[in-house]
Amino acid sequence: MDPKRMIGRIAFGLLVLGIVVWAVFPFAWAIITSLKAGSALFTVEAWPSQPSLANYAAIFKEQPFGRNILNSLLAASAVVALSLGLAVLAAYALGRVRFCGRGLLLFVVLGVSMFPQVAVLSGLFELVRWLGLYNRIGSLVLSYLIFTLPFTVWVLTTFMRELPKELEEAAMVDGAGPFVIVTRVFLPLMGPALAATGLLAFIAAWNEFLFALTFTLTDDARTVPVAIALMSGASQYELPWGQIMAASVVVTVPLIGLVLLFQRRIVSGLTAGAVKG
Amino acid sequence: MAGVTLRGVRKSFGRIEVIHGVDLEVADGEFVAFVGPSGCGKSTLLRLIAGLEEPSGGDLSIGGQRVNDRPPAARGIAMVFQSYALYPHMTAYDNMAFGLTLSRTDKGTIAERVRAAARLLQIEDLLDRKPRDLSGGQRQRVAIGRAIVREPQVFLFDEPLSNLDAGLRVQMRLEIAKLKADLRATMIYVTHDQVEAMTLADRIVVLNAGRVEQVGTPLELYHRPRNRFVAGFIGSPAMNFLDVVSEGRADGSVRVWLPGGVPLDIAVDGAAPRAGTPLTLGVRPEHVGLADGGAGLVATILAVERLGGETHCHAALEDGQRLLVRLDGDRPVSAGERLRLNLRGETAHLFGPDGQRL
Ligand SMILES: Nc1ncnc2c1ncn2[C@@H]1O[C@H](COP(=O)(O)OP(=O)(O)OP(=O)(O)O)[C@@H](O)[C@H]1O
Ligand SMILES: [Mg+2]
Numbered sequence: 148m149d150p151k152r153m154i155g156r157i158a159f160g161l162l163v164l165g166i167v168v169w170a171v172f173p174f175a176w177a178i179i180t181s182l183k184a185g186s187a188l189f190t191v192e193a194w195p196s197q198p199s200l201a202n203y204a205a206i207f208k209e210q211p212f213g214r215n216i217l218n219s220l221l222a223a224s225a226v227v228a229l230s231l232g233l234a235v236l237a238a239y240a241l242g243r244v245r246f247c248g249r250g251l252l253l254f255v256v257l258g259v260s261m262f263p264q265v266a267v268l269s270g271l272f273e274l275v276r277w278l279g280l281y282n283r284i285g286s287l288v289l290s291y292l293i294f295t296l297p298f299t300v301w302v303l304t305t306f307m308r309e310l311p312k313e314l315e316e317a318a319m320v321d322g323a324g325p326f327v328i329v330t331r332v333f334l335p336l337m338g339p340a341l342a343a344t345g346l347l348a349f350i351a352a353w354n355e356f357l358f359a360l361t362f363t364l365t366d367d368a369r370t371v372p373v374a375i376a377l378m379s380g381a382s383q384y385e386l387p388w389g390q391i392m393a394a395s396v397v398v399t400v401p402l403i404g405l406v407l408l409f410q411r412r413i414v415s416g417l418t419a420g421a422v423k424g
Numbered sequence: 425m426a427g428v429t430l431r432g433v434r435k436s437f438g439r440i441e442v443i444h445g446v447d448l449e450v451a452d453g454e455f456v457a458f459v460g461p462s463g464c465g466k467s468t469l470l471r472l473i474a475g476l477e478e479p480s481g482g483d484l485s486i487g488g489q490r491v492n493d494r495p496p497a498a499r500g501i502a503m504v505f506q507s508y509a510l511y512p513h514m515t516a517y518d519n520m521a522f523g524l525t526l527s528r529t530d531k532g533t534i535a536e537r538v539r540a541a542a543r544l545l546q547i548e549d550l551l552d553r554k555p556r557d558l559s560g561g562q563r564q565r566v567a568i569g570r571a572i573v574r575e576p577q578v579f580l581f582d583e584p585l586s587n588l589d590a591g592l593r594v595q596m597r598l599e600i601a602k603l604k605a606d607l608r609a610t611m612i613y614v615t616h617d618q619v620e621a622m623t624l625a626d627r628i629v630v631l632n633a634g635r636v637e638q639v640g641t642p643l644e645l646y647h648r649p650r651n652r653f654v655a656g657f658i659g660s661p662a663m664n665f666l667d668v669v670s671e672g673r674a675d676g677s678v679r680v681w682l683p684g685g686v687p688l689d690i691a692v693d694g695a696a697p698r699a700g701t702p703l704t705l706g707v708r709p710e711h712v713g714l715a716d717g718g719a720g721l722v723a724t725i726l727a728v729e730r731l732g733g734e735t736h737c738h739a740a741l742e743d744g745q746r747l748l749v750r751l752d753g754d755r756p757v758s759a760g761e762r763l764r765l766n767l768r769g770e771t772a773h774l775f776g777p778d779g780q781r782l
Contacts, residue, residue: 313509316476321523321574322497335513 426487
């Protein structure tokens with residue numbers, strides 16, 4: 148191999164290495180830290196000399212962390228189900244039905260997602276109180292829809308527009324109404340788009356912090372990000388880093404699992420999605 | 425079974441009118457083909473009948489019932505699309521059964537009808553395959569099967585064979601002919617393939633720019649085109665048109681002068697045009713003969729195309745007008761040669777200045 152190519156390869160290898168370290172280091176650091184106990188926290192080492200799972204046990208003992216995970220799971224699942232359901236119906240209208248003001252409506256939907264969360268916070272708070280949802284999961288589901296719906300609607304509308312018109316017309320000749328067309332003809336073809344947008348919505352809801360902090364009060368109603376942020380040590384001046392890291396690892400693993408699970412569906416769906424008759 | 429009647433049917437997209445008032449009567453059990461140049465409104469007219477487009481004016485009835493306000497499924501029609509439009513996630517069986525499932529037909533009847541249609545189309549072995557595992561011809565059969573299973577009063581086909589390769593197209597054409605005999609249903613068939621139209625149709629509707637130019641049996645259109653457009657559209661290779669001048673009437677026919685001073689008498693129905701009126705003479709390439717003797721139209725061959733079974737000679741007359749002549753496959757002719765041509769009044773057509781047949 149001539150030296151020029153050799154250098155090129157090495158440089159490329161280093162670049163890849165740099166990117167991998169940059170991407171993986173924070174997470175690796177979290178895992179390592181979570182395995183350290185007590186004062187070992189403040190020594191720098193590649194792998195703890197006495198790894199222990201004490202932090203993991205502690206997070207479930209000292210607060211209702213299991214309950215928090217369940218809350219997050221419920222809220223995120225409900226958000227995914229609701230936003231996909233609503234978005235599919237909206238996408239049919241926005242993607243397939245010609246009506247006046249369609250473009251404007253699409254931009255309004257997009258515009259909603261441009262407000263920073265704080266801007267709508269106080270208004271939403273009043274709404275949540277008025278609906279009697281304060282300190283309940285319902286308040287989170289309602290507020291999360293604000294940021295999941297715009298992009299699910301947009302992605303699914305774009306996808307639905309690409310589906311051949313003749314498919315819809317064939318179904319109409321077969322006697323299908325709009326609801327049957329959406330649920331029995333289009334929905335089965337939208338697997339990849341549903342998996343991708345559903346996953347993104349799930350992650351967004353799972354990690355959301357500000358609304359969850361504002362709309363919940365008690366430990367029992369909290370979701371994971373808030374619970375982690377509010378973990379406190381023995382004294383006011385002590386942050387339980389080990390436990391925070393352990394909690395972060397616990398809640399990240401399911402997400403990675405989900406991505407890996409659906410990744411195959413997304414990819415296989417995209418390649419096998421030969422929609423053309 | 426039922427006929428289809430169109431009365432003054434119009435269709436505009438926005439401000440542009442693409443169908444300008446079509447009147448048409450399709451009899452019960454008849455096979456009618458729509459032909460015409462691309463963009464003339466064939467598909468639009470078919471979709472109006474199907475109910476996939478709403479007419480901007482006029483009345484549409486199927487089986488004597490006005491159907492303007494009925495959705496496609498309630499019109500007793502079935503449509504076969506150019507791109508098949510099979511549901512990709514369903515098996516061939518489910519594709520064919522979908523319409524019946526939606527109308528809550530009982531399972532036994534569905535199975536019976538699907539199997540019967542599959543037998544007719546010889547796709548019984550393919551029923552549990554998905555569309556992506558079928559070849560183009562097989563997909564087209566499933567699409568036709570889906571139409572048959574609904575037992576419609578009227579079948580609508582929009583260029584059903586145009587996505588198939590030439591060999592398969594011939595085979596499917598024969599199958600559609602067989603289907604037509606077996607089902608005895610009313611069929612409306614859009615195509616841009618003349619052979620399909622000529623061989624399958626009982627009657628052909630020639631459309632041009634959203635208007636019906638002529639409706640008639642294939643041979644009527646071939647032998648008695650109503651105007652210059654139909655004359656040029658039907659027949660392949662296309663008819664030759666020559667500019668000639670009328671010399672007036674001579675006992676039931678019009679005499680015209682061909683370039684080079686050759687006279688030709690052509691029988692006409694209408695009133696004879698005054699002497700001196702410029703007319704168009706139409707002659708099909710297969711009706712141009714070679715003159716035996718010294719008399720006849722003199723033409724110089726510009727190019728020769730040999731197709732094996734026949735030979736096409738592109739020729740120029742003395743005054744420069746072009747003429748295509750169709751000769752036998754192995755006629756020894758070559759470019760630059762001079763021919764003496766013989767036109768016959770019985771096979772020539774005469775069109776007035778407005779393009780209408782005289
Ligand atoms: N949805 C539509 N909106 C606007 N114009 C349309 C629409 N559908 C068809 N047209 C126009 O109507 C005219 C007729 O179209 P149509 O599809 O019926 O032609 P066609 O005869 O089927 O042509 P082809 O042989 O190419 O299929 C065309 O000029 C086309 O541009
Ligand atoms: Mg068309």
